């Protein structure tokens with residue numbers, strides 16, 4: 001079972017959950033995004049948003065936190081392979097952060113589309 005196809009997939013899921021827990025426990029940016037995710041979830045319940053709006057909101061949360069998790073991994077990898085200051089490392093980190101920025105901008109736009117009509121009917 002351990003080395004079977006299914007066993008490997010289950011083990012992979014376990015490593016991924018461990019990674020998600022490590023992100024939540026140690027990464028301030030993920031912690032902030034998690035708090036924002038809880039806040040917008042409460043807002044969704046308060047404003048009783050529609051099923052479609054929930055789908056967009058959940059997708060946006062997953063997009064931002066997923067991008068941030070990958071960005072954190074890129075930063076950690078960069079620091080590991082080259083702990084000293086280097087313009088190339090700076091470029092790699094900036095580009096990875098740029099990916100998070102795209103996701104965050106999309107999330108803010110989605111939040112605006114969902115909540116603007118509820119707040120300013």
Ligand SMILES: Nc1ncnc2c1ncn2[C@@H]1O[C@H](COP(=O)(O)OP(=O)(O)OP(=O)(O)O)[C@@H](O)[C@H]1O
Pocket residue numbers: 029072075082083084085086087088089090091093094097
């Ligand atoms: N080793 C380095 N060499 C060159 N520039 C670096 C280096 N480390 C960081 N930088 C620059 O500083 C910026 C911030 O890097 P850092 O690793 O501190 O990320 P951060 O945004 O503080 O991370 P976090 O997501 O943990 O808050 C990078 O985007 C890059 O421009």
